[in-house]
Amino acid sequence: MKRTRVASLLVFAGIWLLVAGVGLSESFLTEWSDRSGAESLGKLVVNVDLSVDPAGRAGLTLPEADKLLQKWGRSGYYSARTVASVSGGDNKTEADVFGVGGRYDDFITFAMYRGSPLTLRSVEEHAAAVLISSSLADKLYRTRDVVGMPLQMMGITFKIVGVYEEAPSLLHRMTDNGRPDLLVPMTTLADLNPQLRIMTLExxxxPGGSITGEADASRALAAIGKSPSRYKIVNLAAERNWIGQMPKLLLGAAGSLGIVLCAVLAAARIRHMANQLRRGLATEDWADVLRRYRRPIAAGTAACFVLSVCMVALWLTIRHRFYIPPKLIPDVLIDWTFYRDRWIEGWQRQVADMGYVASASELLYKRVHELVGGFTFAGMLIGLPLLGIGLRYWALTGRALDGILTRLAIYTCVAVALTAAAASLAGTGYTLRPQELLVFVVLPILAALAPHREHQQIRERNEYT
Incomplete structure (x- = not known):
């Protein structure tokens, strides 16, 4: 009884890690994309590297930022961040203030509670307009319905044009409240604080930005007289391809294992039919043998056909053109020094970045990378082995196949429900796609059939001998 419980626990843990590894990873990737505006993740982040320039002298002035966007020739926006004392109603507090210019609404998505976002016209007219977070509105005015109310900051009165809500999601908490408390036109902020510099551009x-984006951004910086070495350029277009394929990598590993199991089961069926024919031909002719074993042969042929269809379906489900960053491809494939140098560079970069202050978009990207990478490799390196060990343990305990399949169905449903609940607690959505459902249902069944079939053949062989 204890063995059965241990096997059941291993099987359930394996199934849940597979379902959660793919499902939660896809949920975080979707949230990341949704929070990145109309341009989604096809963008570059250019941030002043404070580990190289601690004083921030490489920051851009407003004319320099406009000139850079003009040189770039595509959509972009810039921002500067400061902390200011603000007052509204009868209350006063410190707030993070972002000044924005360019097409910021193409790169950031705000869930509006009331009012409207800042417009290009308000930036051009140096308007004293402000977009306020719902949490700051509650703190200052004890209500979120503050559109049209005055707000005192930096010695002038701003008019609140909109209130945005902060999603209570896990990513929001892990990015240390990366969203600003207040959003104002960069032109207005520059008028109030001429010494403030623009530290971040997106x-x-x-087209082709995932490959040439960093070089293009460096050339644009050089064109306005700035040294690219004083900026950190993060190519989110390339990182999206790299991180976005991780759940597909886990799904591909599970599906590939399913294809191998299909081939193993089909080969076992063929060997079983061949053994039956060989034993029959030892005493009878072909016609009598075929007549005698026509039902087992028909059943075996049908099983092989079903397994072949299953293999094709799994392949069509998991096939994906995986992306490998060009910097990870050596000139000579068998070159261990190349991989050694990449590993050393990674550690050196971590040390060099100790004084670096990431932008909000970079911080979000890093947290998504941590979550998606962790769930993916947990499913691949822990979930798949646990599932295989648990099912083989079940087979050793002699559990009937119908009981195994029933438990697998229950465990899969419970794993999906737990994953949906975990996604809800994390403040993100969860959608089970048909291709994921196919792999999650077929793989455990095949993994259960393989050891069961193996032990059945051993028993038949012992009986025959």
Missing amino acids: LAAG
Whole structure:
């Protein structure tokens, strides 16, 4: 009884890690994309590298930022961040203030509670307009319905044009509240604080940006007289391809294992039919043998056909053109020094970045990378082995096949429900796609049939001998 419980626990843990590894990863990727505006993740982030320039002298002035966007030729926006004392109603507090210019609404998505976002016209007219977060509105005015109310900041009165809600999601908490408390036109902020410099730009990558984006951004910086070495350029168009394929990698590993199991089961069926024919031909002729074993042969042929269809369906489900960053491809494939140098560079980069202050988009990207990578490799390196060990353990305990399949169905449903609940607690959505459902249902069944069939053949062989 204890063995059965251990096997059941291993099987359930394996199924849940597979379902959660793919499902939660896809959920976080979707949220990341939804929070990135109309340009989604096809963009570059250019940020002043404070580990190289601690004083931030490489920051851009407003004319320099406009000139850079003009040189870039595609959509982009820039921002500067400061902390200011703000007052509204009868209350006063410190707030993170972002000044924005360019097409910022193409790169950031705000869930509006009331009012409207800042417009290009308000930026051009140096308007004293402000977009406020719902949490700051609650703190200052004890209500979120504050559109049209005045707000005192930096010695002038701003008019609140909109209130945006902050999604209570896991990613929001892990990015340390990366969204600003207040959003104002960069032109207005520059008028109030001429010494403030623009530290972050986001640029639409365009066609081929995942490969040439960093070089293009460096050339644009050089064209306005800036040294690219004083900026950190993150190519989110390339990182999207790299991180976005991780759930597909886990699904591909599970599906590939399913294809191998289909081939193993089909080969076992063929061997079983061949053994039956060989034993029959030892005492009878072909016609009598075929007549005698026509039903087992028909059943075996049908099983092989079903397994072949299953293999094709799994292949069509998991096939994907995986992306490998060009920097990870050596000139000579068998070159261990190349991989050694990439590993050393990774550690050196971590040390160099100790004084670096990431932008909100970079921080979001890093957290998504951590979550998606963790769930993917947990499913691949822990979930798949646990599932295989648990099912083989079940087979050793002699559990009937119908009981195994019933438990697998229950475990899969419970795993999907738990994953949906975990996604809800994390503040993100969860959608079970048909291709994922196919792999999650077929793989455990095949994994259960393989050891069961193996032990059945051993028993038949022992009986025959």
